[in-house]
Amino acid sequence: MQLKTFRQSTVREALREARETLGPDAFVLKTEMVPAPGLRGLLGAREVQLTAALAQDVSAPRPLPEERRPPVIDREGEALVARLVASGLDQPMAADIVRGIPESMRRGATASRLFRALVDEVTPLTAAADQFARAEVFIGPPGVGKTTTIAKIAARERAAHGRALGMIAADGFRAGAVEQLRTYADIIGSTFTVARTSEELDRALSGARHTVLVDTAGRSPKDGSVAEQLNALARHRSVRTHLVLAADTSVSSARRIFDTYAEARPTRVVITKLDESDSLAPLSSLLRERGIPISYITTGQCVPEDLERATPVLLASAILSESYDETAVRS
Ligand SMILES: Nc1nc2c(ncn2[C@@H]2O[C@H](COP(=O)(O)OP(=O)(O)OP(=O)(O)O)[C@@H](O)[C@H]2O)c(=O)[nH]1
Ligand SMILES: [Mg+2]
Known part of the structure; x- marks a missing residue:
């Protein structure tokens, strides 16, 4: 698999560079914040380092049969995946969360839309409404x-x-x-x-x-x-x-x-x-x-x-280390 890293000041720019270099099939493996090069870095400036891979690599294993392949994520979706990966989530989970957002709503998705998708993803992982057992x-x-x-x-x-x-x-x-x-x-x-x-x-x-x-x-x-x-x-x-x-x-x-x-x-x-x-x-x-x-x-x-x-909202907030109001998210 061909891996390449790109450094830009925002995830969006790093993603654009990755697409231009590796083509539209490049996918994001991780994004992280790293010190900027030179004096700026010494003074505390940070930039995004994005690691991308080329999906259609000749050395890659043979593709899965059509019916077992997870649905491809569009470009807008990839940008959202990168945002979630930058928050510390791993790529497969970030991709599943983004798949929960209809394609037509991915362009310009707000932080709160992304948060709602995360809430939906983690809902099965919460048991807030339990009655006490004996x-x-x-x-x-x-x-x-x-x-x-x-x-x-x-x-x-x-x-x-x-x-x-x-x-x-x-x-x-x-x-x-x-x-x-x-x-x-x-x-x-x-x-x-x-x-x-x-x-x-x-x-x-x-x-x-x-x-x-x-x-x-x-x-x-x-x-x-x-x-x-x-x-x-x-x-x-x-x-x-x-x-x-x-x-x-x-x-x-x-x-x-x-x-x-x-x-x-x-x-x-x-x-x-x-x-x-x-x-x-x-x-x-x-x-x-x-x-x-x-x-x-x-x-x-x-x-x-x-x-x-x-609750799902509390769990999602703990994952993104942000605080969200339960009622605002549900509305
Ligand atoms: N910061 C923080 N400390 C906690 C939290 N919950 C428990 N503690 C502290 O962790 C320490 C250990 O807590 P315990 O409840 O005694 O842990 P335990 O699992 O019963 O420990 P053992 O009985 O020795 O196995 C105590 O000092 C608690 O005050 C928490 O949510 N946050
Ligand atoms: Mg104890």
């Missing part, structure tokens, strides 16, 4: 924010509906871990149970009359005692498991975390520490690939303020 279980690596998220959810429910959700600390391994949750339970008025073994967890779940939030240790399900806990949970109906992942996790670590915790069969993802990350764009393709809807996004250490249900 047990909501939170699993994930150490220190990602499982216990804090549980405290936020319980405190919010208490404030909004006067209902104190129960809490179970299946996290019996580390001194301090149980006390952290117990303190929150005391403040919120939640029933609190410590389940140190899978039998105790079984009993606590059977005895719970209302929704319980289950905190776990930041350990892999491959650990024997964690595996027993998960088996105990699997024996109960209406258990929903959330995999908690920090927003600034690298894509390779996140992939490993998804694989490590796959045995626990999470059906939701919680994204924490959005405030510590520039954007969710790097993780967005992996989230899309895994297809597990996001239930909550957390944005800071404050309990209960820094917790949001994951």
Whole structure:
């Protein structure tokens, strides 16, 4: 495949140069902001570096049969793809988003039109409207924010509906871990149970009359005692498991975390520490690939303020690291 880079002050100009050099079949692999050459760069000026490839390369593999080829994106669409790639999205996801915009509307598409297309693309990845299951279980690596998220959810429910959700600390391994949750339970008025073994967890779940939030240790399900806990949970109906992942996790670590915790069969993802990350764009393709809807996004250490249900608009804003008004986008 023939790759070439182009540097211009805007994406549009870089794209025009790429088309002039490589022809109309060139497609954009990535765009990035790089320091301008010479003194201007030293003084902080930046320009767009666009990497394009020639689709019709003789060394390229044979083209897919017509029916398996994704629909070609027109020139206007390519410019929009480049804009999304410049925001950190990968090319396939950016192309899918642009395909969601009718061709006739791509020319001169506003940022808000592009944003709406992103909202549509990520809608299947959000689970904002969930009712509580009987047990909501939170699993994930150490220190990602499982216990804090549980405290936020319980405190919010208490404030909004006067209902104190129960809490179970299946996290019996580390001194301090149980006390952290117990303190929150005391403040919120939640029933609190410590389940140190899978039998105790079984009993606590059977005895719970209302929704319980289950905190776990930041350990892999491959650990024997964690595996027993998960088996105990699997024996109960209406258990929903959330995999908690920090927003600034690298894509390779996140992939490993998804694989490590796959045995626990999470059906939701919680994204924490959005405030510590520039954007969710790097993780967005992996989230899309895994297809597990996001239930909550957390944005800071404050309990209960820094917790949001994951709506499509919020997720799209986190990906583009811009804030948008839900109502304005929908109108
Ligand atoms: N900045 C930021 N910090 C957070 C967020 N959520 C949690 N934290 C902080 O992250 C640290 C770890 O949070 P915990 O809730 O104890 O994490 P955990 O997953 O329960 O940790 P283990 O029980 O040790 O596995 C604490 O200092 C929290 O205040 C968030 O959304 N943003
Ligand atoms: Mg914890």
